[in-house]
Amino acid sequence: xxxQLLDNSHEPQxxxxxxxxxxxxxxxxxxxxxxxxxxxxxxxxxxxxVVTFWFLVSQIFTAYGSPHTPERKSLNxxxxxxxxPALPPLPPLADALAxxxxxxxxxxxxxxxxxxxxxxxxxxxxxFNVQNPTLFVSRLxxxxxxxxxxxxxxxxxxILPPTFVNIAFSASGLKSIGVTESIGDTFFNNGQFADSSAxxxxxxDNWISAFKGTDVHGVILISGATQLELETELTxxxxxxxxxxxxxxxxxxxxxxxxQQGHEHFGFMDGISxxxxxxxxxxxxxxxxxxxxGSILLGEPGDVNASIRxxxxxxxSLLVFRQLQQFVPEFNTFLLDNAIEGPGLxxxxxADLLGARMVGRWQSGAPVFLSPTKDDPQLxxxxxxxxxxNYEASGHxxxxxxxxxxxxxxxxxxxxxxxxxxxxxxxxxxRSAIPYGPEASYLYAIVTSSLENGFRFIQAKWENNPKxxxxxxxxxxxFDAINGQNAGQSRxxxxxxxxNPSQNLTIPTQFVQPLGGxxxxxxxxxxxxxxxxxxxxxxxxxITRYLTLSFYRWPPLVQFAHFITSSSxxxxxxxxxxDNNVDEIVDADVIEAVKENIQxxxxxxxxxxxSAIFSTPHAQREVxxxxxxxxxxxxxxxxxxxxxxxxxxxxxxxxxYSRFVAWTMESYPQGQSxxxxxxxxxxxxxxxxxxxxxxxxxxxxxxxxDLYAGYVDKPQIIYAFMLKNEIATEIGQFYEKYAYILExxxxxxxxxxIYRLGIARxxxxxxxxxxxxxxxxxxMLSAQPQASLQEPTQRPPQPILGQRKVLGExxxxxxxPTPVMTITxxxxxxxxxxxxxVDPTGEASVDAESSAWPEIGTRVARTKxxxxxxxxxxxxxxxxxxxxxxxxxxxxxxxxxxxxxxRDEDNMPPPVTTTSSISFSERTTEIPNTPKASFTPFRDExxxxxxxxxxxxxxxxxxxxxxxxxxxAEALRKDPFKNYDSKPDDEP
Numbered sequence: 007x008x009x010q011l012l013d014n015s016h017e018p019q020x021x022x023x024x025x026x027x028x029x030x031x032x033x034x035x036x037x038x039x040x041x042x043x044x045x046x047x048x049x050x051x052x053x054x055x056v057v058t059f060w061f062l063v064s065q066i067f068t069a070y071g072s073p074h075t076p077e078r079k080s081l082n083x084x085x086x087x088x089x090x091p092a093l094p095p096l097p098p099l100a101d102a103l104a105x106x107x108x109x110x111x112x113x114x115x116x117x118x119x120x121x122x123x124x125x126x127x128x129x130x131x132x133x134f135n136v137q138n139p140t141l142f143v144s145r146l147x148x149x150x151x152x153x154x155x156x157x158x159x160x161x162x163x164x165i166l167p168p169t170f171v172n173i174a175f176s177a178s179g180l181k182s183i184g185v186t187e188s189i190g191d192t193f194f195n196n197g198q199f200a201d202s203s204a205x206x207x208x209x210x211d212n213w214i215s216a217f218k219g220t221d222v223h224g225v226i227l228i229s230g231a232t233q234l235e236l237e238t239e240l241t242x243x244x245x246x247x248x249x250x251x252x253x254x255x256x257x258x259x260x261x262x263x264x265x266q267q268g269h270e271h272f273g274f275m276d277g278i279s280x281x282x283x284x285x286x287x288x289x290x291x292x293x294x295x296x297x298x299x300g301s302i303l304l305g306e307p308g309d310v311n312a313s314i315r316x317x318x319x320x321x322x323s324l325l326v327f328r329q330l331q332q333f334v335p336e337f338n339t340f341l342l343d344n345a346i347e348g349p350g351l352x353x354x355x356x357a358d359l360l361g362a363r364m365v366g367r368w369q370s371g372a373p374v375f376l377s378p379t380k381d382d383p384q385l386x387x388x389x390x391x392x393x394x395x396n397y398e399a400s401g402h403x404x405x406x407x408x409x410x411x412x413x414x415x416x417x418x419x420x421x422x423x424x425x426x427x428x429x430x431x432x433x434x435x436x437r438s439a440i441p442y443g444p445e446a447s448y449l450y451a452i453v454t455s456s457l458e459n460g461f462r463f464i465q466a467k468w469e470n471n472p473k474x475x476x477x478x479x480x481x482x483x484x485f486d487a488i489n490g491q492n493a494g495q496s497r498x499x500x501x502x503x504x505x506n507p508s509q510n511l512t513i514p515t516q517f518v519q520p521l522g523g524x525x526x527x528x529x530x531x532x533x534x535x536x537x538x539x540x541x542x543x544x545x546x547x548x549i550t551r552y553l554t555l556s557f558y559r560w561p562p563l564v565q566f567a568h569f570i571t572s573s574s575x576x577x578x579x580x581x582x583x584x585d586n587n588v589d590e591i592v593d594a595d596v597i598e599a600v601k602e603n604i605q606x607x608x609x610x611x612x613x614x615x616x617s618a619i620f621s622t623p624h625a626q627r628e629v630x631x632x633x634x635x636x637x638x639x640x641x642x643x644x645x646x647x648x649x650x651x652x653x654x655x656x657x658x659x660x661x662x663y664s665r666f667v668a669w670t671m672e673s674y675p676q677g678q679s680x681x682x683x684x685x686x687x688x689x690x691x692x693x694x695x696x697x698x699x700x701x702x703x704x705x706x707x708x709x710x711x712d713l714y715a716g717y718v719d720k721p722q723i724i725y726a727f728m729l730k731n732e733i734a735t736e737i738g739q740f741y742e743k744y745a746y747i748l749e750x751x752x753x754x755x756x757x758x759x760i761y762r763l764g765i766a767r768x769x770x771x772x773x774x775x776x777x778x779x780x781x782x783x784x785x786m787l788s789a790q791p792q793a794s795l796q797e798p799t800q801r802p803p804q805p806i807l808g809q810r811k812v813l814g815e816x817x818x819x820x821x822x823p824t825p826v827m828t829i830t831x832x833x834x835x836x837x838x839x840x841x842x843x844v845d846p847t848g849e850a851s852v853d854a855e856s857s858a859w860p861e862i863g864t865r866v867a868r869t870k871x872x873x874x875x876x877x878x879x880x881x882x883x884x885x886x887x888x889x890x891x892x893x894x895x896x897x898x899x900x901x902x903x904x905x906x907x908x909r910d911e912d913n914m915p916p917p918v919t920t921t922s923s924i925s926f927s928e929r930t931t932e933i934p935n936t937p938k939a940s941f942t943p944f945r946d947e948x949x950x951x952x953x954x955x956x957x958x959x960x961x962x963x964x965x966x967x968x969x970x971x972x973x974x975a976e977a978l979r980k981d982p983f984k985n986y987d988s989k990p991d992d993e994p
Contacts, residue, residue, distance in 0.1 A: 096122060099160040101288040106156075109285035109299055111306070111321065115530045117172045118159035119227060119438055120323045120453050121283060121302060126440040129229040129259040130236040131327070131449060132243075133216060133524075134251040136182040136223045141658050142250035143183050149173070149246050150534040169230035169239055173534070174325045174526035179223030189304075190314040193457040194324060194525045205462070206470040206491030207520050214329065216255035217522030223251075225327065225526055227451075233258060237771045245705045249658060257329065259440035259449045270448060271332045271441055272361070272488075272517075275371030275386060279393050279421055281434045284308070293394035295421070297434045301455055309455045310432075321530040323453045326435075326461045328523035330448040337361075337517045348505050363502050364487035366417035375399075375411040378504065396424035406479035408501030413475050413483035419468050420486070425475045433468075435460040448518075457525060465489070472498070484510070489518060592617045605677035616675060628681065631673055638666040646694070659698060663691040664706045667713065678717060678975065685975040688714040693985060696731070708734035712743060718982045721747050727983065729760075738764060738775040745782065754786060 097105070106113045136142045154170040177195045180186075193201055197220045202210050216222055226243060228236050236258070244253070262269055270276045281297045282290035290296055298308025305312050305320035338357075345356030346363075358381070362368045368377065370386030375395050377385055386392055397411065397418065398404055404424065411418055413425075423429060435454035454460030468474050469486035484499035485492060497513045592613045597604075600620050604611065619627065641662045648656030667687060674682035691710050701707040711733065715724035725744040727733075734740040741764030748757035761779040769775065977984055 105286040113157040118154040131257040132226040133255040138250040172227045174528040178220035208494030214522040325526040328450040329521040366415035412501035416488040604675045738769045
């Protein structure tokens with residue numbers, strides 16, 4: 007079977023590194039942030055500082071309240087959060103760098119779980135299948151900076167969340183992206199499913215379906231302190247790869263809490279015997295086996311297959327993953343039924359002794375060779391003694407005496423030490439494992455440079471071989487009592503009873519059974535960033551553009567990051583106005599002058615881009631943007647045609663639309679306008695892609711719908727349509743945003759139903775959705791302590807300040823609104839008794855709602871005392887300067903403007919109707935030209951001021967048309983589904 011379930015030399019490296027040092031290292035966002043961008047606005051440094059402080063506080067609370075923390079009364083932020091004296095300590099970074107220099111390796115180039123094993127408080131294994139090789143290879147380059155290196159894992163000076171990320175590929179996965187060159191390992195090429203019978207597995211009938219065959223192309227390993235951190239990171243990475251991959255299987259491991267921390271489900275301390283690496287490990291512990299560097303890393307000294315390795319495989323490693331099920335009740339029953347009988351031993355003590363001799367260690371980790379009759383917890387926790395033995399002792403015959411430790415004990419079978427002469431240093435590996443699930447199972451992973459000489463050799467030729475260890479008086483010591491496999495048949499073992507060593511014990515069943523697994527290759531980080539990618543891109547003949555990392559420079563807001571995960575898919579194209587390789591000087595005066603008309607973006611805006619855009623004259627700017635828009639249109643057409651042709655190297659339409667939308671929002675800071683066509687673009691993208699590809703549950707597609715909803719009059723119609731058509735219904739953010747829109751509109755009961763629906767469907771991240779629902783309930787209880795969540799029955803809540811969304815308005819209306827929260831009335835109590843009007847005649851009090859302002863008379867009636875009356879000021883009428891016309895009426899002089907209103911020339915394209923085409927009678931007043939500014943971002947010198955008509959005031963509130971809104975955009979705001987064959991319901 008696979009495993010070194012319990013510790014031994016390959017006995018675990020990384021055992022459950024959970025009880026080990028829990029180093030504080032940068033998470034993905036922090037690692038991206040190590041390359042600061044000149045394009046970030048200065049205030050973001052303060053944001054970084056605030057978020058770092060937030061994480062420090064969260065870590066302190068975690069340390070005081072987590073059941074996984076042995077000591078909760080103090081916390082050293084620069085030291086390990088979790089430690090266990092039974093486990094080999096991680097080396098300090100300085101020692102590791104010195105060892106790496108001596109070994110000639112680069113710790114920045116090696117994934118962290120290879121030589122060290124990542125901290126295992128919690129770990130997620132995300133197995134995927136590559137659906138679109140072209141898109142996947144392009145996204146892999148974006149993902150590469152998130153991978154944790156050894157140096158990052160050991161950098162304790164970084165006071166940031168300890169979230170570590172690694173990635174590995176199966177042989178079929180490498181082939182799927184065009185890497186067909188053999189890695190030099192036949193068993194890796196065939197896969198673990200084909201190798202199952204050779205490993206002695208009982209059957210593959212009970213394997214997880216994802217592992218049956220070669221459909222698993224890769225695995226992303228994420229480990230950290232909490233499942234919430236892992237869910238946040240995984241959501242981010244799934245968003246990066248998008249539709250290029252399909253989720254095959256996901257497993258979440260969690261270290262056992264309390265006094266069982268560091269123990270596997272049988273109850274034994276795991277991970278004590280871990281090999282030291284030659285020329286790398288500075289100070290090996292007493293008794294620690296030292297293995298060649300090449301037994302772990304491909305292409306390094308000691309790699310038996312170094313001569314046939316491809317150059318891109320150097321400093322990578324093979325990863326063996328096995329999902330193991332432990333039958334704990336059966337194991338404990340077997341121990342009690344076969345408890346060793348001896349002087350002074352109770353039934354339970356005899357069972358404990360039998361279990362310890364089967365494993366080779368007591369549950370505390372103390373080796374039975376050093377403590378043969380009873381457990382010694384102090385010995386088990388002392389890392390300088392608990393591994394310091396080699397099965398040789400004075401007066402002890404190593405070839406025949408099993409009184410101290412049986413020849414077939416698990417840790418002796420897998421790490422014979424002095425039983426082999428000379429001591430074997432070739433057949434070893436580094437192990438990383440963690441328990442998972444309430445059903446007592448184990449996620450088992452080991453790293454080695456050779457499956458034949460490492461994992462398969464130990465499993466098939468040592469643990470499954472009843473004749474090993476060779477050279478003993480008894481030629482058949484038996485199977486490994488824990489991991490030994492016999493194709494589902496019974497096994498025997500000798501020497502378990504120290505009072506009767508010749509007694510054989512038959513084990514009728516397997517206590518550990520594999521449920522599936524695969525062989526993977528973990529490339530070096532440099533290969534992921536350049537070598538393998540460049541080679542694969544060339545082989546696939548892919549031409550693509552990559553995302554900028556602006557979004558990922560933000561600190562990792564763990565509690566809220568999934569809220570903005572989908573925006574990471576909105577790719578930002580290279581600045582079309584400037585050369586990004588040249589340092590630009592930001593003209594702050596330009597930005598200051600137009601800041602009221604800059605619509606905010608969730609990820610922020612680049613100062614250099616804003617300066618370049620608004621410093622470019624309008625006409626020149628439009629020429630540049632039009633060319634770029636045409637390029638996007640060609641890409642959209644090509645992507646849609648390629649998808650129809652079902653070509654393997656076709657572009658992803660959703661990817662192209664997402665980049666198109668993001669570029670539009672970046673290049674038109676004022677938002678929607680006739681020139682940007684943003685509303686029309688969003689409507690087109692959401693409508694065209696609704697029946698194309700597997701996009702309905704893609705976060706990028708949901709992002710397009712969210713943006714579209716922000717520009718329509720009734721956004722709840724958008725979300726109701728999405729729910730009806732099963733769009734984003736498996737994403738927790740959808741229900742949060744839908745419920746928010748309903749709550750903002752006063753539809754509290756419906757908002758409550760949406761929250762409940764998302765929770766009932768168990769969408770992810772479910773924890774954040776439940777938190778949002780809890781906050782919603784608190785708001786409702788606070789607003790109406792005696793009333794249930796009912797819909798408003800009187801009049802819908804109205805914004806106090808109307809629909810004003812921007813600070814300034816132009817002469818042709820106001821700018822397109824940015825989605826903001828409007829202020830609504832507090833829900834009315836059904837038994838409210840407050841009166842706002844009392845009839846002086848003494849009539850009965852009228853309810854406040856029925857005595858609303860419209861009932862207190864007209865404005866004329868209420869202001870009659872202030873209405874002036876015309877009286878003669880002398881003996882005759884006043885003389886007028888103007889002469890009377892034949893009708894006797896006096897013409898009213900046209901009002902004169904007392905100020906020059908600001909005119910946003912950038913949002914005001916030349917009118918269709920020219921000034922000369924308007925009759926003189928229609929032009930009673932003209933607004934003079936805006937004085938010329940000292941900069942040219944808004945004014946096209948070729949444009950003339952456009953006269954406007956002055957109309958008589960009306961008592962009705964006019965519907966002001968948004969600045970620069972085309973007829974189509976205005977129609978879409980009112981009816982967002984006007985271009986659909988069938989119209990959705992008007993109500994959510």
